[in-house]
Amino acid sequence: MATRLVASSPLCSFIKFQPVKAPSQKYSSNASFPKPVFRCVATSTTEVIERRSGNYQPCIWDIEFLQTVDSDYSKEIYKKRSENLKRQVKTMLVSEVEPLVQLELIDVLQRLCLGYEFETEIKSILQSIYNNNSSSSGKYKSSQDLHAAALEFRLLRQHHYIVPQEIFESFRDENGFKKSIYDDVKGMLSLYEASFFAFEDESIMEEAWEFTSEKLKSLKTEDMDPTLAMLVPHALEIPLHWRLPRFDARWFIEVYEKSRDMNPILLELGKLDFNIVQSMYQEDLRVMSSWWKEIALREKLDFARDRLVPSYLWGVGVSSEPQYAYSRRIIGMDIAIINMIDDIYDIYGTLEEVELFTDAVKKWDINAMKQLPDYMKIAYLAFYNTVNEMIYVILKEHGVDVTDHLTKAWLGLLNGYLTEARWYHTKHKPSLAEYMKNACMSIAGPLIATLAYLTTHKSITEEEMKYLETIPDVMHWTSYVFRISDDYGTSSDELKRGDVPKAIQCYMHDSGVSEEEARLHMRKLVRNGWKKVNKYRFMESQESPLTPTLVEMMQNLTRVSQNLYEHGDGHGIEDGETKDRVLRLLFQPIPM
Structure with a gap:
């Protein structure tokens, strides 16, 4: 576990961060990156705090590349050809x-x-x-x-x-x-x-x-x-x-x-649609990278993960269809913010600091950030502005104020993070049941489902918002599978950073089994969790106000986790399989 000592007072860490910047790269992961180095200059000396480091690799995607990426398939000629092919396929289906x-x-x-x-x-x-x-x-x-x-x-x-x-x-x-x-x-x-x-x-x-x-x-x-x-x-x-x-x-x-x-018609349409939609995803990335550059968290909070492109993959996974551009962007941007907050709670922040941050979010007042350490003020303000911008857009487009509902969804996530931070600082080892009860919130499933609802539905109702706050069974079980899949791929790296035990380790501790046996058990839990999802998706379609589209998006969130974490931390580690997936999905068109 990498650590560093900094001077701080109990309520405010007077630190000027001087990050050592990695060389600018576009999408090459061949370089050997050094472990993060932090030079911290203390302006006050009252207490020494030991801070952990995630030793994350620098981002491999250059902001300038993301802001300039473009595709010929955004041109009208390809859209016209696509419409012609669609008519032919409809004829096939009907005849x-x-x-x-x-x-x-x-x-x-x-x-x-x-x-x-x-x-x-x-x-x-x-x-x-x-x-x-x-x-x-x-x-x-x-x-x-x-x-x-x-x-x-x-x-x-x-x-x-x-x-x-x-x-x-x-x-x-x-x-x-x-x-x-x-x-x-x-x-x-x-x-x-x-x-x-x-x-x-x-x-x-x-x-x-x-x-x-x-x-x-x-x-x-x-x-x-x-x-x-x-x-x-x-x-x-x-x-x-x-x-x-x-x-x-x-x-x-x-x-x-x-x-x-x-069938050559299906093949051509499949290729053409893939390339056209890819050009839309590139437009999303141009918008998101401008936002990410403007808020400058990658420079100001250099201990946290800079993972804008992998964060966007979650948006693509949940809301892949062309008409959901706003949803993809919001989910991707919010997951980039979630990475930052997660690293504060899991790695960098003291218990007192993360309790203060949680309290500030509860108040949802710009003045609440006065109680925070300097580095948290930057994080809080970026978070506060990003959420409020979404609240403003929804109010403008739908005439509905979702402040209470959206902040409550974020608090569900932060309270889950806070529980895990308390476990870490008190050296508590939860049982698997205790861990999973909290983990279904701390994995962000309910929050992202709420974001998906708010950004894809033409009509936003109080009934549906309140129903989402009850954590319906389908939301709980998709989050359950999401959590286990995440732990399956990331727990080894997170334990090296000194994190709390994950689902695998909780089961090992409960049952006295080997890691290999625990991993087999996790796979069984995933299968059983999906059986519950299968059941509740039918019930939700018949008995609840949730639309089939939203229920499918909840399942999609789980699917992203299973695809990204099947062979390791495909979100935190950008090179290897994740890099190849990103290149093929977002940047390289299929030859026609």
Whole structure:
């Protein structure tokens, strides 16, 4: 753990920060970065405080690059071509009458991240298929082809149709799933993907997951169809239900282009849409980088993470569709602020200082910052202005004052941070249950869900805002999975900085197991958490004021965490896989 000693009074740290700046880089991570060095000059000497350092690498994305990045695909000629292709695809959807072909077409459109363009047609097709196969007795007629039955099950459940697990009974006997399907790789892959839409206590779906996981892992890819040879390991790493279509679209485009079943119209539209939307994301980054440069936190608070681009990835993940530009920007900007605040509470601030910061936010008054140390005043003012700007925009656009609701959502996060800070300073080791009760707030899930609601809904109501404040079950369980996924990827690095025990370590302490066993248990908790999400997303769509769009955004937040943290801290560590993802998603167009 890196530390440093500075002089401070109990209530104010009279420190002038003199950061050692890293060399300016655009997006190269080949350089070897030194550990952060802080030169602190004390103007008063009353008490020595030991401060920790996160030893974070400098940001690899140059602000000037972000402010000037541009794409030809913002031009009108590409938008016109896209509209022409969309008309052709709509004709395909309307004219096709074979159910399996319809379902496969929908599946491809969704994987190309084009589903949002054809919501009406997709809904009409799925409603028709569901009506034709369901009966008043509650029974559901299913295909005798495993791939067709599993694909239908997955797509219908994804779109809020409750299809019973019993449709797979015809593929089972007294010993479980029949041996006759062992050679049906396509069918087993479809069943595997369908199993992730299971609810709790659905024994057939649990058996389907166990069976297909084991069989697919045992297969050799060289013995498969070339397309399946790419799809199977990809699915075993992270299933479709846990992936983000926008993050995954480019990979699938490259697979689909090589497929024997490739439709050139779909392929061209997929590429074109990807490039056009990428140009919109670049506009978001130009706006956000100007804001980030203006508030200058990267220079003033040099102990904190400077992670604007990874923060924006969360905005893309939650609100990927073109019409949600404001939502993406707000979520990305607020997560960049969250990084700063998190590092104050987790690493740099004393317990007394973070208690003062929390109290200042409770008061939500510019004069409240007078009680803060100098470095916190900068953080508080940037935070205060950013939130108030959003409150102003919503008041101007919707005529609704959301100050109380939004500050309450932020306080939920800060109180979670404060609890963890108290654990650290008192050396308290929470049980897993105690940790997770707090962690579902400290992971920022409820706050980001609130931001998503406020920035995407045309009508903002008091009823919906109050309902969000109750932390509905779907919000709780998406935050639960989000927290575990985050800990899975980041806990090792955070413990080296001297942070509080995370979910893995809490379970190890509770149960006396090894880290490897604890990690296996975390994966089990993630699967069980998703089963609860699957259940509550249906209930929310029927019984609550929340829209399906918002519920999907809550799930998207969880999906971002699973994709970024699968192989380590993909948010805090910008090079490696995160750098490649950013380049392919945000900066490099697909060749047409």
